[in-house]
Amino acid sequence: MNTRLSRTRQDLADFLRRKRASVQPEEVGLSRSSRRRTPGLRREEVATVAGIGLSWYTWLEQGRDIRVSAHLLDSVARALRMSSEERQHLYLLAQERPPSAPADTWCEMPPLIRVLLDDLTQRPAFVMNLRWDVIGWNAAGDGLFAFSDYPKDKRNMLWMYFADKRLSCRVQDWPRQAAQIVSSFRRDYAAGHHPSDMQDLADHLQTASHTFRRLWRDHDVQGRCEGRRSFEMPDRGKVAFDHTTLIIDQDRHLRLVYYVAVEGSPADTLSIRRSAIDLASE
Incomplete structure (x- = not known):
């Protein structure tokens, strides 16, 4: 033995x-x-x-x-x-494995994580749950993604990318990035135990987005969503970011998504915030 x-x-x-x-x-x-x-x-x-x-x-x-x-x-x-x-x-x-994730996705921001986000003043960051609902963000994150412009029920990274073209139209090399995003969500979807709320989201997105429907039906599963992503910024052109995801609460399946502008990129934190907010208001 x-x-x-x-x-x-x-x-x-x-x-x-x-x-x-x-x-x-x-x-x-x-x-x-x-x-x-x-x-x-x-x-x-x-x-x-x-x-x-x-x-x-x-x-x-x-x-x-x-x-x-x-x-x-x-x-x-x-x-x-x-x-x-x-x-x-x-x-x-x-x-020799943890139990499956609970069906309900956590939607409350732990107070200590709120403090952590507020301390991250120089880099865009946000917290999302297993369903990819965004439950908290810092000012730089709001500048890049304009979270505060969305109602709570639409403040979901998948919905923002695939059902609202304000964000996806700014992402460079969108077809490759879209495939990576959907395949990463596939991993979280499989981790859920009877994920009715996640299934509802996937069903709605298949109706709202031809791109999501095609990629979802491919059943492609890759590694977690991290790497380099570039956004088109007003008056700045293409701004490249390295991004990664950190687990901050394993039991509640909360992740901190953190973006760092690539060294030499034509933007600093203040200009990123201002440009993104201006774009969202157009």
């Missing part, structure tokens, strides 16, 4: 036994017998509350080499009243 897998299964066994011992019968709607000697729950009680077979739970807790589904792990996590952090730990031990 692989040494790492053997160690992981032992860790899984220890973790489940400790969690089982920490949950009281009353917490899951069971009565406490006066003759109970086992601290916490019995294995058969966990299986009953989880709605799974006793043999399957026993094998799982013993760390046996069995294949378990996400449904079974979620049932065990609920029965043992696991927190989101404990559920993620369970998945990592049992399947």
Whole structure:
């Protein structure tokens, strides 16, 4: 047996036994017998509350080499009243991967991240969720993308790129950039668990944009969306930016997208902000 897998299964066994011992019968709607000697729950009680077979739970807790589904792990996590952090730990031990992203996408800006954005005064930056809704930005980011010009329900990077030509018409080499953007979103779409809101967005974009519809149906999946992107700026011509995406909250799937003007590019932060805002108001 692989040494790492053997160690992981032992860790899984220890973790489940400790969690089982920490949950009281009353917490899951069971009565406490006066003759109970086992601290916490019995294995058969966990299986009953989880709605799974006793043999399957026993094998799982013993760390046996069995294949378990996400449904079974979620049932065990609920029965043992696991927190989101404990559920993620369970998945990592049992399947060596984190659980799928939740269906609902986070739409609130954490206060500390708001401070971080405000501190980034020299470079365009914004925060988006798994659905690519933009939930926060700094002044330079608003200058480049004019987020404040969009209503909240349209403040989504995919919608802005594909359903509103004010942004895409400024992007140089748009066909290549469009393909990269859609393939990157494909990765996030697959990461979601029953992503009804993401499916609704994709459906609407296929109706609104022939380009998006064609690229979406290609099912092309590449790496994350980063690299170099150039924008046409009034009175400045083409301005090139290097951009990257940083995970700032893994559990809520929030990412900080950060743009840096390429050295020697004909623009500084102030002129980028002014030019982009003027363009958005035309």
